[in-house]
Amino acid sequence: MLFCLHRGSRLRGPLEESGSFVVDFLTHRQEQVAWRFAGRESAHLSEVPHHRTPNGLPVLTEALVFLECRVADEYDGGDHTIVLGEVIGLGTSAEEVDPLVFYRGGMRVLGAAGPEPVDV
Numbered sequence: 001m002l003f004c005l006h007r008g009s010r011l012r013g014p015l016e017e018s019g020s021f022v023v024d025f026l027t028h029r030q031e032q033v034a035w036r037f038a039g040r041e042s043a044h045l046s047e048v049p050h051h052r053t054p055n056g057l058p059v060l061t062e063a064l065v066f067l068e069c070r071v072a073d074e075y076d077g078g079d080h081t082i083v084l085g086e087v088i089g090l091g092t093s094a095e096e097v098d099p100l101v102f103y104r105g106g107m108r109v110l111g112a113a114g115p116e117p118v119d120v
């Protein structure tokens with residue numbers, strides 16, 4: 001699993017300290033949570049329901065899926081750092097619920113009918 005962290009991020013310190021991170025896949029009910037963490041003045045963990053993995057990493061309790069990762073390597077990505085993580089744990093929700101997807105500038109839910117064919 002990889003993600004790109006902008007070089008000035010205040011998450012740089014915590015990431016280096018713990019050497020690990022969690023990826024939460026949100027449900028369509030969590031659009032507000034997604035926007036609050038995506039902003040400049042992003043939300044604090046204490047404002048949302050969360051719990052800790054046995055390794056002490058925080059997981060958003062209402063997430064659909066979480067992946068717990070240990071930093072395996074980092075690569076230069078210009079104004080971002082490309083952080084590569086080895087997945088060391090995961091969990092899924094017992095409930096079947098649609099994921100939240102970011103596409104074309106907005107939060108969306110996958111359509112039940114699937115993608116429409118296009119002429120190529």
Ligand SMILES: Cc1cc2nc3c(=O)[nH]c(=O)nc-3n(C[C@H](O)[C@H](O)[C@H](O)COP(=O)(O)O)c2cc1C
Binds near residue numbers: 009010037039042102
């Ligand atoms: C749609 C969207 C995608 C984003 N993708 C990234 C990303 O890939 N990497 C990143 O570091 N920040 C990304 N951001 C910005 C962060 O969500 C957040 O605003 C920023 O990290 C806040 O600064 P901080 O990292 O110092 O807390 C994205 C924001 C939005 C709205």
